[in-house]
Amino acid sequence: MNNVFVYIELEGTEIADVSLELLTKGKKLATQLNKKLEAICLGSKLDGIEKELYPYGVDVVHIADDSRLTPYTTLPHNRIVCDLFEKEKPEIALFGATSLGRDLAPRVCSTTGSGLTADCTSLEIGDHTDPKTKKEYKDLLYQIRPAFGGNIIATIINPDTRPQIATVREGVMKKEIADATYSGKVKKIDAKSILKEEDFVIQVIERQIEKSKVNLKGAPIVVAGGYGVGSKDNFKLLYELAHVLGGEVAGSRAAVDAGYVEHERQVGQTGVTVRPKLYIACGISGAVQHTAGMAESAMVIAINNDQDAPINAIADYTITGDLNDIIPKMIKYYKLNTK
Amino acid sequence: MGLKIIVLAKQVPDTRNVGQDAMKSDGTVNRAALPAIFNPEDLHALEQALVIKDAHPGTTVEIVTMGPPRAAEIIREAMYRGADGGYLLTDRAFAGSDTLATSYTISLAIKKLMPFDLLLSGRQAIDGDTAQVGPQVADKVGIPQITYAEEIVSVTPKDITVKRRLERGYEVVKATLPTLVTVHSSAVECRSRNSKLTMKYKHAKTVSELQEAAMDYEGMMKTRPYLQITEWTADDLNPDSQSLGLLGSPTKVKNIENVVFKAKETVDLDTSEKDIDFLMRELIANHIIG
Ligand SMILES: Cc1cc2nc3c(=O)[nH]c(=O)nc-3n(C[C@H](O)[C@H](O)[C@H](O)COP(=O)(O)OP(=O)(O)OC[C@H]3O[C@@H](n4cnc5c(N)ncnc54)[C@H](O)[C@@H]3O)c2cc1C
Ligand SMILES: Nc1ncnc2c1ncn2[C@@H]1O[C@H](COP(=O)(O)O)[C@@H](O)[C@H]1O
Numbered sequence: 001m002n003n004v005f006v007y008i009e010l011e012g013t014e015i016a017d018v019s020l021e022l023l024t025k026g027k028k029l030a031t032q033l034n035k036k037l038e039a040i041c042l043g044s045k046l047d048g049i050e051k052e053l054y055p056y057g058v059d060v061v062h063i064a065d066d067s068r069l070t071p072y073t074t075l076p077h078n079r080i081v082c083d084l085f086e087k088e089k090p091e092i093a094l095f096g097a098t099s100l101g102r103d104l105a106p107r108v109c110s111t112t113g114s115g116l117t118a119d120c121t122s123l124e125i126g127d128h129t130d131p132k133t134k135k136e137y138k139d140l141l142y143q144i145r146p147a148f149g150g151n152i153i154a155t156i157i158n159p160d161t162r163p164q165i166a167t168v169r170e171g172v173m174k175k176e177i178a179d180a181t182y183s184g185k186v187k188k189i190d191a192k193s194i195l196k197e198e199d200f201v202i203q204v205i206e207r208q209i210e211k212s213k214v215n216l217k218g219a220p221i222v223v224a225g226g227y228g229v230g231s232k233d234n235f236k237l238l239y240e241l242a243h244v245l246g247g248e249v250a251g252s253r254a255a256v257d258a259g260y261v262e263h264e265r266q267v268g269q270t271g272v273t274v275r276p277k278l279y280i281a282c283g284i285s286g287a288v289q290h291t292a293g294m295a296e297s298a299m300v301i302a303i304n305n306d307q308d309a310p311i312n313a314i315a316d317y318t319i320t321g322d323l324n325d326i327i328p329k330m331i332k333y334y335k336l337n338t339k
Numbered sequence: 340m341g342l343k344i345i346v347l348a349k350q351v352p353d354t355r356n357v358g359q360d361a362m363k364s365d366g367t368v369n370r371a372a373l374p375a376i377f378n379p380e381d382l383h384a385l386e387q388a389l390v391i392k393d394a395h396p397g398t399t400v401e402i403v404t405m406g407p408p409r410a411a412e413i414i415r416e417a418m419y420r421g422a423d424g425g426y427l428l429t430d431r432a433f434a435g436s437d438t439l440a441t442s443y444t445i446s447l448a449i450k451k452l453m454p455f456d457l458l459l460s461g462r463q464a465i466d467g468d469t470a471q472v473g474p475q476v477a478d479k480v481g482i483p484q485i486t487y488a489e490e491i492v493s494v495t496p497k498d499i500t501v502k503r504r505l506e507r508g509y510e511v512v513k514a515t516l517p518t519l520v521t522v523h524s525s526a527v528e529c530r531s532r533n534s535k536l537t538m539k540y541k542h543a544k545t546v547s548e549l550q551e552a553a554m555d556y557e558g559m560m561k562t563r564p565y566l567q568i569t570e571w572t573a574d575d576l577n578p579d580s581q582s583l584g585l586l587g588s589p590t591k592v593k594n595i596e597n598v599v600f601k602a603k604e605t606v607d608l609d610t611s612e613k614d615i616d617f618l619m620r621e622l623i624a625n626h627i628i629g
Contacts, residue, residue, distance in 0.1 A: 071510075074474075074484055099505045103486045106471035110442060110478035115589030118469040128593060142593065147467065153596045161589040201483050202514045205500070209508035221628065245628050264507075270468075278627050299627060301618070312605065317618055321610035329612060333619040338629045 002091040003038050003060075004030040005163065007081065007104070008053070009096050010043045011209060012070065015052060017217075018096035018170040023056035025123060025173040026094055032125050033139055035091060036060060040084060042077050042191075044070045050186050057178035064189035068200065071207055072100055074107060075199040076191075082111045083194050090163040092141050094123075097167035105167050115158035117143035119269075120166045121292065128157055135159075141166065146269055146292055171217045171273040214248060214264050221247030222276045224267055224294070227254035228283020228304065229323065235260050237327045238282060244334055250274065252284045268293035282323045286311025303327070340496050341397020342516075344388045345452060347445060347460035347476065348381035348402050348417065350410040354465050377413045380461030382529035384522040387491050388459050389421045389530065395494075399423045403448055405433060405441060411545045414568050418540040419532040424565065426452075427545050430572040435585030438467075442475030443587060447576040449480050457499065458519040462487060470521070477519035484519045485512055489526050545570040 004026045009016035023039065030037040036059040041049055043065070050061040064080050081104070085093065093108075095101035097119045109116040122144040128137040141164040143156040158164045216222065223242040229235055235249070242249045251261035253268060267274055269289040279297035284290060286302070286309055294300070295314055302315035303323045312318045319326050352373035385400070392398040402417045402425030404410050414425035428448055436444065449458065458477070463470035470486070477484040489504040492511065503510045504523045542559065545568045549556045560567050573583060581587060608614040623629040 073512075074486075078478075099487055099503075102470050103474065103484070106438070106469075106474040107478050107484065109439065109471070110475035113439070113589070115437065115439065116469075116471060117590060118467075118471060147595075154592055155594040156590050157593045158589045159591060201518075202485065202512050204510055204512050206511040207508070208510075209505065212507060278622070315605055317606045317608060319608045319610065319614070319618070325610050326615060329610070329615040330619060333616050334623075334628070337619070338623065 001089050002162075003036040003088070004033070005038045005040060005085075005088070005090040005093040007093070007095045007101065008039050008041045009098060009100055010041065010046075010070070010072075013043065013045055013049065015049070016096060016098065016170070017175060018098060018101075018168070020056060021170070021173040021175045022094045022096065022168060023053065023058060024176045024178070025168070026092070027057035027178050029092060029123065029125060029141070030057075033091065038062060038088070038090070040081060042069045042080055042189075044068075050184070054182045054184050055177045055180050057182055059184040060187055061184060062187050062189055064191040064194075066191035066195070068195070069191065071204050072104075073200075073202045073204065074103055075202065076195050077104055078107045078111065079196070079199050080189060080191060080194055081108050084189065085112055085163060093163040093165045095165070095167045097169040101167050105165060109165050112161075112163070114161045114163055114165050115156075116165045116167070117145060117156045117158075118167050120145045120168050121153075121172055121273075123166060123168070128159060130159065140164070146288070169273065174275075212264065214262075216248050216250055216265060216267070216272045216274055219248035219274070220276055221245050221278045221280075222250050222267070222274050222294070222297070223247055223280045223282065224250040224252065224284060225255050225261065225282045225323075226252040226284030226290075227258060227260075228285075229255060229260055230283070232260045234324065237324065241280070241327050241331055244331055245278075247276070247278070252287075252290050255284075281311050281315070282327065284311055285309050286314065340395050341399065342391060342395060342456040342494070342496070343454070344391060344398060344400045344457045344459060345449065345455050346381070346385050346388050346400060346402050346417070346422070347458070347473065348385065348404050348413055349378045349461075349464050349472075350375050350404065350406050350413045351378045351464050351466040352376075375409065375412070377416055378461050378464045378466075380463060380465075380522060380524050381413075382461075383524055383526045384459040384461050384520075385417055385420065385422065386527055386529040387488070387520070387522055388457075390527075391457070391491065391494055392421065401425050401452070403445060403452075404428065405436075405444055405448075408545070408547050411548060411568055411570075415540060415543050416532075418543055419537040420530055421533065421536060424543075424568065426569045426571060428571050428576070429547075432573040432580065432583050435588060436583070437588035437590045438469055438471040438475060439589060440582065440584055440587035442472050442479055443582045444576065444578065445472070446476050446479035447578055448571060449476060451571075451576070453480075454517070456496070456516045457494070458482065458517065460519065460521050462521045462523045473519055473521040480519075482517050482519055483514050484521070485514055486521045487523045488520045489523050491520070540566070542566050543568055 038060040095105040124142040405428040460473035492500040
């Protein structure tokens, strides 16, 4: 009872990274609350899947194995999750802020009458005193997220409803194995007895999902370009720098919108969050929506021809000037001085 | 074959163009400094409805919006583009609603408008980016949902086929009607205002707006009833008052902070070989690169 639950997102039988990231965070929250961590796996051919989850400190894996649960459709997954929550009364439930999680979580919250905070960038445990009633609440989940287009950071709480439900984007939390030898137990869900005919009014006729080609999150060095790069052609310079340094290329939303670089490479509030050793921002002004996705980089170099660009405020090194002038010099020095 | 289509639309502050005066010194949002616009993805939803209306004569498209009295503006805007009319849900009791209280209130209005064939909404509103209200209304009305629609491939009186845009691909799904479809910004843009319709609906008003206007609209409404935008207050919806507004909102804002950057110690360089060589040497020496 009152444990921390994470909905595990599956593509076939492959577990989404975001779910493992949430388990990592969920374990910390559960430990702090002195509660257990439980995972929910709905799909088909899931034999042995629990073994991939235990190392994250999962105590209980709830598994519903039924061919009708893959590919995902809203109503059957909603039915099973709500039924489980009804029985298990979670304290906290976390979903990925993916197209799947953002389809399912609102529906679950509507059914259970719980509050939901989308796209949290941070989750913490804390107390609260209601300013009007002076009622005290212990150990609430602080759901922290940017709001109003990123211009403010809001801390949201659900004092009176349970579970406290939040979604978090992929890459925002870190993924870390808690204990490779950790072991929990499996609880089977009898999907057949729970699901109803009317849950299957939506049929998936066709599905094309590609594997992600770029691994921005894992790259130690990210060379990011913004609108200031000026063209798709000019981006080649960034690819060259990334190539010689052994990094990946990323872009701001303005660069993505202008078609200079693919959407998959967008960094920021509505893109990927990265924490590389080195982030080189080229021709990026540094809007909060962008910095939300890179501010935790260990080192930031900003290349901008505007000395007052906001990105300079969070940079360790600023180079003021034209990126077309600067990047070739960096490449040249590197090639001459390393082998 | 005509369908009855309802489109959920919201008037939002234009958070994409936030200027310096958008935040007050106490860290709250200065709504007055932000222009109010038709939520962009709701326009995409409206377009999907209008495309169906073009293809299936007899189809009606109506807007439902919850908001302050001035939100009637977006109903008129939709009528200029081809919608037939709309419903404004406005009441002080709705103030402070989070997505759950909003979807509860909207669902009561939708139930009053039953039966209908298709409910459309935007994927998300730019003031919160939550993408919750659509699915939650669907849940409360008791209909299925298809989120992230990029294209309505086909529609018959019984079912609808939709192409959904996902992170790394797409999916085509078929559902029986009635259902909710939330529309993604990758769907076609909304058509612009039609000048004839703009003339026709220029004077469309809600009851409150009529009372405020000093002119004699009453006669006009009698001869041209299509100019009346329906206004519903809490009383018209017969709600459980515990589920409205702030009271009905499980989420509370504990704290709001302005985004401030922590100042870093910065080394400022220029484009000279000397500066760049210095930087690269430092990076290599500190094993950041190389
Ligand atoms: C809800 C919401 C979500 C958003 N999510 C994201 C997100 O996830 N990621 C994101 O990036 N943005 C996001 N944005 C957009 C964000 O607000 C900014 O508009 C965007 O980041 C700006 O991109 P930019 O810095 O590349 O372009 P600009 O702001 O146009 O900046 C270009 C910069 O390049 C410099 N420059 C020009 N020419 C050169 C040159 N030759 N050499 C060197 N420098 C040069 C200029 O001085 C300028 O600083 C979001 C916005 C909203 C409202
Ligand atoms: N107050 C409202 N009135 C009408 N529709 C709304 C309202 N709030 C949200 N919606 C609809 O729900 C969608 C998702 O909104 P949100 O959950 O706020 O991101 C929007 O694109 C609208 O179509």
